[in-house]
Amino acid sequence: MAVGRKIYAAADKYGISHDDLVIDGLCMTISSDSTGALATLETLRRVRDELHGRTILGVSNISFGLPARELVNAHFLTMAMQSGLSCAIINPGNEPMMQAYRASLALLNQDEQCMGFIDAYHDYVPLAKRSAAGSASASPDGTASAAPAASQASGHGALYQAIERGMKEKAASATHDGLKDHSGLDLINEELIPALDQVGQGFEKGTVFLPQLLMSAEAAKAAFAVIKDSMAGQPQTIKAKVILATVKGDIHDIGKNIVKVMLENYGYDVIDLGKDVPPEVIVETAIREQVTLVGLSALMTTTVVSMEETIRQLRKKKPDCRVMVGGAVMTQEYADAIGADFYGKDAMASVRYADSLFA
Numbered sequence: 001m002a003v004g005r006k007i008y009a010a011a012d013k014y015g016i017s018h019d020d021l022v023i024d025g026l027c028m029t030i031s032s033d034s035t036g037a038l039a040t041l042e043t044l045r046r047v048r049d050e051l052h053g054r055t056i057l058g059v060s061n062i063s064f065g066l067p068a069r070e071l072v073n074a075h076f077l078t079m080a081m082q083s084g085l086s087c088a089i090i091n092p093g094n095e096p097m098m099q100a101y102r103a104s105l106a107l108l109n110q111d112e113q114c115m116g117f118i119d120a121y122h123d124y125v126p127l128a129k130r131s132a133a134g135s136a137s138a139s140p141d142g143t144a145s146a147a148p149a150a151s152q153a154s155g156h157g158a159l160y161q162a163i164e165r166g167m168k169e170k171a172a173s174a175t176h177d178g179l180k181d182h183s184g185l186d187l188i189n190e191e192l193i194p195a196l197d198q199v200g201q202g203f204e205k206g207t208v209f210l211p212q213l214l215m216s217a218e219a220a221k222a223a224f225a226v227i228k229d230s231m232a233g234q235p236q237t238i239k240a241k242v243i244l245a246t247v248k249g250d251i252h253d254i255g256k257n258i259v260k261v262m263l264e265n266y267g268y269d270v271i272d273l274g275k276d277v278p279p280e281v282i283v284e285t286a287i288r289e290q291v292t293l294v295g296l297s298a299l300m301t302t303t304v305v306s307m308e309e310t311i312r313q314l315r316k317k318k319p320d321c322r323v324m325v326g327g328a329v330m331t332q333e334y335a336d337a338i339g340a341d342f343y344g345k346d347a348m349a350s351v352r353y354a355d356s357l358f359a
């Protein structure tokens with residue numbers, strides 16, 4: 001609201017009419033923030049009631065990452081119009097959107113005697129009366145086909161299934177059980193990582209959606225927290241300090257956190273800079289803390305460039321520092337191409353490389 005007031009004040013100064021301005025309060029997808037729609041609707045109402053202003057929205061953003069997006073978009077458009085939306089960026093070729101739009105105009109008394117609505121739908125055939133033929137592909141609740149295929153036949157255990165299905169508590173309890181006859185590392189390599197890989201493949205194919213990916217990640221984190229506790233070893237002499245970071249632009253940190261625990265267990269003092277870390281922060285820390293081994297993690301093709309930039313800056317400002325890299329997107333070829341000293345396929349590889357330098 002403060003930004004809106006500022007814009008109107010500036011417009012007044014230049015003699016621009018408020019009617020010529022539209023405020024876009026943005027839609028944040030409800031798949032990553034469940035309060036996104038409520039915040040947008042409140043913004044619309046307040047711009048209308050407090051600023052007497054006009055508003056615009058790219059409506060479909062609200063459903064990013066969900067299946068059956070047009071269902072969510074259409075209902076959201078209705079709610080947004082009721083909350084005062086003046087202009088909508090929508091696809092006029094999308095029938096559910098246009099149905100919602102026309103019905104809302106009629107309901108909000110913006111379609112005199114419902115003439116526009118009648119014009120559009122006088123020959124509308126109700127869904128129930130449409131021929132059953134051709135409807136076989138549509139699942140009535142739209143849920144069954146979206147669930148990730150639980151690979152019962154794959155021989156994976158309860159932990160795998162819990163992560164694949166995004167069940168946090170189940171993942172933690174399955175890990176407790178699994179630790180009775182497996183090592184933590186075996187559970188990571190044989191259950192946790194394969195389950196996340198399976199979910200990732202589903203995401204790529206469009207059979208798993210962002211909220212499910214998030215739930216699986218949460219379940220994996222819960223499992224890893226149990227494994228981490230079980231691994232807490234006796235204090236030992238510190239071999240060296242190592243910096244770890246997931247590079248700028250990348251928020252995937254499950255793998256980096258596993259590498260951290262492994263290195264700590266093998267006697268390294270890990271400075272964990274977290275995720276989405278700019279190259280400058282890594283370089284400054286390496287110089288300040290006199291660290292000679294940095295581990296970088298990247299999970300996306302788009303963030304390998306940040307890794308390359310970090311290595312470039314380290315070479316320039318901290319030339320005695322070695323750099324090991326890893327993460328699902330990495331390969332030996334990529335690592336060579338961006339000038340890394342070492343590529344590690346898994347967390348144990350980071351320990352072996354560090355030991356080759358310091359042990």
Ligand code: B12
Nearest residue numbers: 197200251252253254255295297300301326327328344347
């Ligand atoms: C879980 C997950 C998420 C979680 C992350 C939660 C978290 N806190 O980490 C959430 C849901 C938040 C997420 C978000 C997104 N994700 Co995601 N995600 C995944 C998924 C399913 C698993 C990743 C994972 O944790 N694997 C398990 C860990 C243990 O494996 P790992 O990281 O590779 O680590 C091991 C080794 O590689 C190694 N290692 C790792 N780091 C290092 C470092 C060193 C130094 C060494 C030696 C070794 C090493 O050791 C580890 C243990 O063995 C992958 C799919 C996949 N198979 O990778 C997609 C995936 C990485 N995500 C993807 C995408 C596109 C996204 C989003 C952009 C989605 C979106 N539209 O919003 C956002 C990214 C936002 C951003 N800016 O980063 C794509 C990336 C595509 C690409 N090639 O660029 C993938 C591949 C899915 C896909 N197939 O499409 N994601």
